[in-house]
Ligand SMILES: O=C(O)C1=C[C@@H](OP(=O)(O)O)[C@@H](O)[C@H](O)C1
């Protein structure tokens with residue numbers, strides 16, 4: 001299980017020579033992969049995971065769970081399928097790691113693990129790369145301290161951090177001050193080892209993979225509307241579980257990651273002549289905000305063959321290039337597409353008219369300040385864009401963006417700031433635009449989509465890796 005801090009990998013991107021064509025699969029869902037490894041490591045028995053994302057972020061989580069005492073191996077079955085096998089620590093509990101846990105670039109890894117460790121009677125040290133060490137951890141250390149853990153962080157609540165877990169954790173009721181599935185998950189995971197009922201109230205629904213997968217591992221998780229008189233679908237939720245809870249090993253099949261599918265999907269919408277099918281993409285309704293938004297923009301996008309695999313709804317996305325119109329995305333949709341805004345912003349640059357993407361404050365605390373880095377990406381490539389409070393306003397140029405005219409998008413130098421999604425968005429912009437784009441570093445794509453460049457080349461992108 002190898003992880004690395006890769007050296008910078010610059011890339012010069014020119015327009016795709018022809019349409020992007022083919023049938024592909026994207027790698028396993030990153031959110032589900034982290035959770036599968038963590039929950040399997042806590043469970044009693046052996047869990048087999050297929051479709052696990054083998055990206056840097058998830059490999060860091062696998063290493064951390066190994067350091068905490070789980071037995072983890074990667075095997076290839078007779079049919080050539082990769083299967084990860086995890087024998088969990090079960091009732092004897094997690095062991096105190098001898099070394100610092102390095103979560104690399106991963107906010108999900110660091111925050112979910114903080115929750116797991118908070119209510120176990122062990123002490124741990126956690127760190128990450130320069131990007132992760134700049135991200136706020138108070139959003140988890142505040143509720144987890146209420147549950148009895150103690151944390152020593154750098155100033156500003158940043159990693160590196162020491163966690164003094166408690167064997168005597170206190171169940172709490174916590175109302176999320178930010179719409180964050182990571183914070184919700186951290187509190188629920190700490191609650192697994194506290195006597196009594198742990199409750200998370202979320203005014204705005206966020207991805208529910210923790211709730212779904214805890215149930216899969218045998219933990220009853222209750223979900224009710226926050227306002228009992230309101231319909232559950234579009235209002236807040238009250239999520240609760242009773243501890244101490246035991247997890248029982250259950251095999252997991254990880255669906256394709258909709259957040260990764262977003263990049264070939266938007267590229268195919270924008271590169272003239274494209275016709276692409278992306279198979280077996282996860283369609284959890286709390287992750288499909290981008291599909292809703294692209295449909296509103298008039299995208300030629302069809303979801304086919306919807307079915308359930310491994311307990312999650314999946315489908316095949318069929319997309320063809322075509323004109324897009326501007327869109328106004330409500331703030332309430334942000335959690336269902338939070339990681340897709342940089343690439344949506346690229347789509348908006350090529351759409352006709354002015355788009356407004358609302359309520360993007362959370363983008364400021366991702367791998368980079370994604371509001372600032374998305375603005376910089378577009379401005380460097382000749383797109384008129386501004387922020388108004390937490391809204392992003394993009395003046396699209398329509399189909400002229402890809403023509404070799406004065407209006408063509410591209411020609412910029414892009415700094416990706418240790419942010420995989422910025423790097424992939426810049427590549428999409430370069431493939432669709434009329435002028436070459438110089439990207440300083442694409443190495444962080446390894447965190448979530450290691451085969452991205454080769455997959456795009458299979459479709460005809462013609463990316464030349466130096
Ligand atoms: O719970 C998760 O797996 C994630 C939640 C989101 O973060 P927040 O909880 O900070 O919104 C998302 O941006 C991240 O990529 C994955």
Ligand SMILES: C=C(OP(=O)(O)O)C(=O)O
Pocket residue numbers: 105106107108109339366367421448
């Ligand atoms: C925000 C992201 O991940 P994380 O918070 O896990 O670093 C992402 O993948 O876009």
